[in-house]
Amino acid sequence: MKNSGLTAVAGISPPLPVRRIELLPSVAGNATKLFNGFFEWFGSLGIFSWRVLRAAVTPPYEWRELIRQLDEVGSKSLPLVAMAGAAIGVILSLEARYSLSRFGAKSMFPATLVYSVIQVMGPVITGLVVSGRVGAGMGAELASMKVTEQIDAIEASAINPYRLLAATRILACILMLPLLTIATDASALLTGWFAQAMVEPLSFHQFIANGFNGATFSAFLPQTFKTAVYGLIIGLIACFQGMRTRGGAAGVGRAATNSVVLASLFLILADVVLVKFILVFFT
Amino acid sequence: MATAYDIATKQAEPDQDSRAPVIAVENVYKSFAGHKVLNGISLHVNHGETLAVLGRSGTGKSVLLRLIIGLDTPDSGEIRIHGHSIAGLALDRMGEIRKKMGFLFQQAALYDSLTVQENVAFPLEHHRRDMSKSERADRVRQLLAEVGLDGDIDKMPSDISGGMQKRVGLARALALAPEILLLDEPTAGLDPISSAEIGELILKLQREHRMASIVVTHDLHSARTIAGRLALLNEGDAVIEGTFEDLQQSNIGFVREFLKQS
Secondary structure: OOOOHHHHHHOOOOOOOHHHHHHHHHHHHHHHHHHHHHHHHHHHHHHHHHHHHHHHHOOOOOHHHHHHHHHHHHHOOHHHHHHHHHHHHHHHHHHHHHHHHHOOOHHHHHHHHHHHHHHHHHHHHHHHHHHHHHHHHHHHHHHHHHHOOHHHHHHHOOOOHHHHHHHHHHHHHHHHHHHHHHHHHHHHHHHHHHHHHHHOOOOHHHHHHHHOOOOOHHHHHHHHHOHHHHHHHHHHHHHHHHHOOOOHHHHHHHHHHHHHHHHHHHHHHHHHHHHHHHHHHHO | OOOHHHHHHHHOOOOOOOOOOOEEEEEEEEEEOOEEEEEEEEEEEOOOOEEEEEEOOOOOHHHHHHHHHOOOOOOEEEEEEOOEEOOOOOHHHHHHHHOOEEEEOOOOOOOOOOOHHHHHHHHHHHHOOOOOHHHHHHHHHHHHHHOOOOOOOOOOHHHOOHHHHHHHHHHHHOOOOOOEEEEEOOOOOOOHHHHHHHHHHHHHHHHHHOOEEEEEOOOHHHHHHHOOEEEEEEOOEEEEEEOHHHHHOOOOHHHHHHHHHO
């Protein structure tokens, strides 16, 4: 902006540079875009969820595809969750033994390990591991099908893609997560016991008896079956991200990444609500 | 001896039955991000007739096919299949109409995790559960034989050429014996010999199955071979619709330029 002769004579300093003033509309514009994008994403997810739900409850049902997905989500994730559980078991065993020894509560070790694994670590670790493996895989697979028009071809063949692709995958995740969590828990308890038994001999039978002493089903079952909600989150977000992909190979990559990141994030946030829900209604 | 075009021209003769058109597109508009792709286009196709939709790249030809099969919805206007409007139909209801339609995508859109045989069998497995496994297998073999692909049934789509993928896509589109066939650039990306072979194949299938067809192409020679009637699109609307002779006799500048460059 020019410094007019009048302002120069009056000794008034020139106005603020234009660039500094333009920052404000730019920040406001980006914030508005972010705000709109946030609600647009949730709105689209809501519409997608409704279509999947409607497709899932109306025949003809895709039993063969569901069985295929149960194998894909369940059997093929089993080695990974078992390994993750085994690692967690050893880590918890080492940490718990050290902490409990400091407070003279070594006898609490079995119960500490059992409750830590089944109530907290097992479900969360299973959810995150499956979110990474299954979420990325599903997101990428469906995204690849979207960009190569395979999903359009399914729809053009008079087959409901929400029923065939999304509902089967989401249901498989819901059904398999609790079972995989049990596998993780079993693996963690086994290796946790083993790590402890290497230092202080303790039979597995005694370990289990001490660990579950006084426990009821309500102490463990809700925490295991809450992972069905994790499965819903993982399946829903992976399918949603995959089936709305655009942009070729880059879009496929974004869909896979976003599936994992968003599923993991929502899973952890959901756990906050679920833990409170279980504490209020089941304990 | 009758040429392919003569045969195609004969197909263009109006059906003696005075039924409504099988496909009717009326005053359809479609925009994407403010850019108008279809600008009030209207056309129709009768039973047993083949219409070729020509035009430059980006003039909305493929979009038109996607609207007819219901993969997109028009901003305004009406599309009727067998006299029934497809506007606002639920997915499952639209599925009932799609069972009578076959669609060949520009890149064939084969399911890349399934073999050639499984690709063609896919619609049969979902819609013809009354057929036994061996009946479905026989039907798949018959369809693949029709398109000249008997020996490659266990190959994956990535293991076959572009021309062969188009043939598989065509076989899959015919699996449910459709009354309507939509072909999006069936010869795009193919060498001249393969293009001619696909063109002859489409002509043969039309003679045998007597479907109402729309072929989208930018290849005038292919359009003359396959179709009895041609519509030339420019700026989202059909500037002319008729036989090849009608196009040749037209005084419209764009039509003359298009014919000159083809």
